[in-house]
Amino acid sequence: MTTLAHPGEAADTHSLLPTAEPLQLIGQDGRPGGNPGTLAMPAPAILHDLHRHMVLGRRFDAQATALTKQGRLAVYPSSRGQDACQVGAALALRDQDWLFPTYRDSVAVLSRGVPATETLTLLRGDWHCGYDPYEYRVAPHCTPLATNTLHAVGLAHAARLRKQDQAALVLLGDGATSEGDTHEALNFAAVWKAPVVFLVQNNGYAISVPLAKQTAAPTLAAKGIGYGVPSLLIDGNDAAAVYAAVSAGIERAAAGGGPTLIEAITYRIEAHTNADDATRYRASEEVSAWLERDPITRLEAFLTAGGLLDDAASDALAAEAEQLAEDVRRQLNTDVSVDPAEMFEHVYAHPTAALERQRAALLAELAEQEEPAS
Amino acid sequence: MTTAVSPATTAGSTSKATPPPGPAPVTMAAALNQALADSLACDERVVVLGEDVGTLGGVFRVTDGLAARFGDDRVFDTPLAESAIVGTAIGMAMNGLVPVVEMQFDAFAYPAFEQVTSHLAKLRNRTRGRLALPVVIRAPFGGGIGGVEHHSDSSEAYYTHTPGLRVVAPGTPADAYRLLRQAIGCPDPVIFLEPKRRYWSKETAILTQEGPPIDRAVVRRPGRDVTLIAYGGMVATALEAAEAAVEEGWDVEVIDLRSLSPFDDETLTTSVRRTGRALIVHEAAGFGGYGAEVAARLTEQCFHYLEAPILRVAGFDVPYPPPHLERFHLPSTDRILDAIGRLQWEDGDA
Secondary structure (H helix, E strand, O other), X not given: OOOOOOOOOOOOOHHHOOOOOOEEEEOOOOXXXXXOOOOOOOOHHHHHXXXXXXXXXXXXXXXXXXXXXXXXXXXXXXXXXXXXXXXXXXXXXXXXXXXXXXXXXXHHHXXXXXXXXXXXXXXXXXXXXXXXXXXXXXXXXXXXXXXXXXXXXHHHHHHHHOOOOOOEEEEEEOHHHHOHHHHHHHHHHXXXXXXXXXXXXXXXXXXXXXXXXXXXXXXXXXXXXXXXXXXXXXXXXXXXXXXHHHHHXXXXXXXXXXXXXXXXXXXXXXXOOOOOOHHHOOOHHHHHHHHOOOHHHHHHHHHHHOOOOOHHHHHHHHHHHHHHHHHHHHHHOXXXXXXXXXXXXXXXXXXXXXXXXHHHHHHHHHHHHHOOXX | OOOOOOOOOOOOOOOOOOOOOOOEEEEHHHHHHHHHHHHHHHOOOEEEEEOOOOOOOOXXXXXXXXXXXXXXXXXXXXXXXXXXXXXXXXXXXXXXXEEEEEOOOHHHHXXXXXXXXXXXXXXXXXXXXXXXXXXXXXXXXXXXXXXXXXXXXXXXXXXXXXXXXXXXXOOOHHHHHHHHHHHHOOOOXXXXXXXXXXXXXXXXXXXXXXXXXXXXXXXXEOOOOEEEEEOOOHHHHHHHHHHHHHHHOOOEEEEEOOEEEOOOHHHHHHHXXXXXXXXXXXXXXXXXXXXXXXXXXXHHHHHHHOOOXXXXXXXXXXXXXXXXXXXXXXXXXXXXXXXXHOOOOOOOOO
């Protein structure tokens, strides 16, 4: 039989499709999940780590939200409710892998090892990202939607070209899947077999716009097949499932198998940011229902039932979280020292003559203002 | 396109490229091809990517033969999506490569605008200097080749208005080689605008990166009476106009800007203060165009030396016209001479 397919077109579509139901390792009640699929339950030590980072992250997140009310942060997009995605994703990375976060992924950045104050530098109102991306293999928070998907693919492709054992993980939300860059990134990643994992945290809303107004696709994970990218649909409030899925994606990437698309079903408990009013577009019953599906409570129940967590350990962790919050408060309650001359410093590798003149003019202006009136 | 390409140096070698034996006629396209080949040979971090740059060698053949010589991991075709081409180049640069990207035509680069302006131009600043992005974006620009719509734009002002980018445009084959080598060696992102109407112009020259640095303008023709400022495809037109002006008794100095951003204030103000008259020529629409910035700067810096207002000869403020009309739109030598005539000459000035 002759085929009409062009070279490169393959008939194997089945292996690319996600499952109809989200994969789950630990159920909402803390018992083994009903749909583990191909996911492997992480070792107890990893489950411990996931729990610890979620508790710390949750406290950090609450503290950051509080600091916006005191004017110490310019803005803070909370990831409360998405704790399992934030922590599961960050911990699944190997040391050499890169994380590409968005503005809502401060807890993932923190869990990757970036100090709390550096994590919050941009949201505090500074012009730079605070941390050295190369030190932590964490790209600066990305504010435009989906543009960082392409940076992740490029970095991953370069790793492949340079024969480095290195993968990239990019975080995005349900709204970002409508952006052109997401489609281009999935396509480029697939064609290049780039070692990259896309983790879509589907929290149901793009600011106020619900998923039903965002897409007509059966699931966001289902979009992978259009690019030839194998996809997983997972329970995003199950930290074990997120960790296992991202780990599997990184493993595939490292083995030369190319990209993976993961859609994690989760929920944004807080408003879009402190400047948003979520009561204008969603019912409080909906939020309460998701509060019942809390990712930390779930993992705690699983660990406790398995004898892996006791009251003493929980208390010690709670104290550690309070200490973190106190440190964040203390560090952010000092005024940021700004040096206006530095605005000109990093526009180019070396400031141009014109920028030097502008800097001198600004400094002269400031010096004049500081002179006592005579 | 096979003429004037010097013998191949060893792929992947880190030694300096062998210079051709002596001056030879070379087209701008061949000079650019040679610059890419020499950069690929000298620096293993350099990669060339874009639409049709591999097997085909680019629609203008500027990447001709490079994929065959350097392999598919160094010179490669991308899927057709400009935002992704620039966006992935940013990621590649983050991971130690020096990507040289080809945008097939000026107006087809617009889908990449967000990646260029929001990320490529800003990431160094956003990371306090930690994240350098030595990316070069090559784009054929301007008209004069009878292209259909969207194939003849002059988009330089969009880029020069964006801090963090360098914008350069060569006017001659030898300078195309030099500027491209310099752009690839530059730690800043560079928008490299290639005047497509001059791809096949020849010059007898030795190709070398020695000479004026990337951010300097050059005097292409010294003169006493008026400074005629041009870049890219208009450099040759300006030189023709300067020759024609001799008959009118005007001794015209022609400056080839080379670097649109940053702007070489020193070379320009020195010339204009000496001649007292200045004229800027570009194909792009005049309103809000690059020439407005040049006129404003030179007025600020040379006001007391000026004998006349600084004039612009620019494209009309219309969408770039179709092939049958472009000759009415493009600045011509006649239009330049006419503008020179309006620079308030008095008896004895010229």
